[in-house]
Amino acid sequence: MKALEIKNLVKKIDNIKILNNISFSVNKGEILTIIGPSGSGKSTLLRCINQLEKIDGGTIKINSDVLVDTNNNGDVMYAEKNLRTQIGLKVGLVFQHFNLFPHFSVLRNITESQVKVLRRSRDEANNIAIQLLEKMDLKSKIDAYPCELSGGQKQRVAIARALAMDPEILFFDEPTSALDPKLKGDFINIIKELSDGKMTIVIVTHEMNIAKSISDRVIFMEEGMIIEEGTPEEVFEKLKNERTKFIF
Amino acid sequence: MNFKVFIPAMLSASLKTLSLFSLTLLFSLPLGLILCFARMSKKKVLNLPAKIYILLMRGTPLMLQLMFIFYGLNPIFGVQPPRFASAVIAFALNYAAYFAEIYRSGIISIPTGQYDAGKVLGFSKRKTFTIIILPQVIKRVLPTMSNEFMTLIKDTSLAQTIVIVEIMRTTEKYANVYVSAIPFGVAAIFYLVMNAGIGKAFSFTEKKLSYYK
Numbered sequence: 001m002k003a004l005e006i007k008n009l010v011k012k013i014d015n016i017k018i019l020n021n022i023s024f025s026v027n028k029g030e031i032l033t034i035i036g037p038s039g040s041g042k043s044t045l046l047r048c049i050n051q052l053e054k055i056d057g058g059t060i061k062i063n064s065d066v067l068v069d070t071n072n073n074g075d076v077m078y079a080e081k082n083l084r085t086q087i088g089l090k091v092g093l094v095f096q097h098f099n100l101f102p103h104f105s106v107l108r109n110i111t112e113s114q115v116k117v118l119r120r121s122r123d124e125a126n127n128i129a130i131q132l133l134e135k136m137d138l139k140s141k142i143d144a145y146p147c148e149l150s151g152g153q154k155q156r157v158a159i160a161r162a163l164a165m166d167p168e169i170l171f172f173d174e175p176t177s178a179l180d181p182k183l184k185g186d187f188i189n190i191i192k193e194l195s196d197g198k199m200t201i202v203i204v205t206h207e208m209n210i211a212k213s214i215s216d217r218v219i220f221m222e223e224g225m226i227i228e229e230g231t232p233e234e235v236f237e238k239l240k241n242e243r244t245k246f247i248f
Numbered sequence: 249m250n251f252k253v254f255i256p257a258m259l260s261a262s263l264k265t266l267s268l269f270s271l272t273l274l275f276s277l278p279l280g281l282i283l284c285f286a287r288m289s290k291k292k293v294l295n296l297p298a299k300i301y302i303l304l305m306r307g308t309p310l311m312l313q314l315m316f317i318f319y320g321l322n323p324i325f326g327v328q329p330p331r332f333a334s335a336v337i338a339f340a341l342n343y344a345a346y347f348a349e350i351y352r353s354g355i356i357s358i359p360t361g362q363y364d365a366g367k368v369l370g371f372s373k374r375k376t377f378t379i380i381i382l383p384q385v386i387k388r389v390l391p392t393m394s395n396e397f398m399t400l401i402k403d404t405s406l407a408q409t410i411v412i413v414e415i416m417r418t419t420e421k422y423a424n425v426y427v428s429a430i431p432f433g434v435a436a437i438f439y440l441v442m443n444a445g446i447g448k449a450f451s452f453t454e455k456k457l458s459y460y461k
Contacts, residue, residue, distance in 0.1 A: 117375075
């Protein structure tokens with residue numbers, strides 16, 4: 001079963017193709033890592049899938065629901081608004097800078113969207129948040145505000161906030177860029193734990209080690225195109241041979 | 249100096265000043281927000297009129313606007329708003345322009361990541377604004393707002409030009425009657441007390457909201 005399917009995706013900014021004919025898919029329960037130098041379009045790709053950017057061509061299917069399709073005349077057709085919102089709720093995104101809500105406590109960061117979007121009761125939302133915080137080893141910070149947290153703690157709150165919405169795919173944008181080496185290890189453990197729970201995970205990163213240690217499959221992007229795709233071993237072997245200029 | 253006459257007169261004048269102040273805020277604060285949305289809209293039919301309006305209101309003297317509404321509407325349009333209503337309308341229309349720009353400065357200072365987070369979590373545009381953006385905007389614009397509130401207290405003295413018996417008009421009257429400078433000192437104290445109260449209220453609110461950065 002495919003959790004995500006992308007065909008011939010094109011994204012232009014000022015008429016320059018930031019993403020050029022991207023096609024790939026993600027199987028359910030798989031961990032896919034998208035690597036590549038900065039400016040290769042990998043973050044833009046995440047933003048397109050999460051509906052933060054509109055695309056200029058191609059197809060995005062999430063769980064066999066068509067978010068956007070392009071006909072033979074090149075007309076880009078998005079799903080109608082309700083379906084778009086529904087599809088949006090199936091994907092979660094943990095931002096590079098976490099983007100927690102500074103005016104809400106940790107608890108409220110995790111419950112607000114449950115209550116206001118999913119219409120769960122406060123009690124139910126609180127219980128879900130508490131369980132997630134226990135899982136993230138953060139229960140002691142339940143009443144803290146984001147400004148009182150370290151980078152690693154903020155990230156775990158951001159993960160809990162995304163998980164509280166019960167997404168089927170969880171996306172991470174440069175998850176280790178703000179973390180020191182020890183916290184990177186913690187992050188890898190969290191990903192492994194999520195993956196054991198059958199979560200489908202897509203990670204955008206420029207760190208090869210992360211890609212090597214946790215992914216089932218790796219995609220290497222450069223200048224808006226997919227250059228290599230395969231298991232971590234395959235991709236890194238090819239990259240070593242063909243692109244020695246790329247620093248590991 | 250007969251303080252038994254002067255002080256009660258000043259107290260009732262203060263009431264006039266304060267009611268002009270509060271009514272102005274009551275109308276201009278929401279009007280400013282609507283104006284701000286129009287100003288920030290991508291549609292030219294909305295943002296252009298808003299820009300022109302803001303330029304007009306900030307670019308001409310409040311006293312002129314006040315006189316135009318009280319003296320100018322009748323000869324041109326044949327409507328004569330009452331004295332106090334004219335003052336409220338002029339002040340509210342003028343202050344809304346300043347508030348619109350203050351809100352705008354607050355809104356554009358919020359990182360776009362906050363909107364992204366709202367969108368990804370499924371909040372509608374309206375909910376993203378009211379639940380996530382607006383509370384942060386309010387905190388950010390408080391210091392500028394306290395400036396504006398204090399200026400408004402002092403600006404109410406312009407209402408005397410259309411013969412509204414507020415603090416300054418009363419002060420001048422008694423200064424003439426008693427041929428004394430004391431009323432000016434008393435008026436200064438009245439304004440100071442009001443603005444000290446406003447300052448206190450703002451620092452209290454700022455402190456209340458200081459639990460997050």
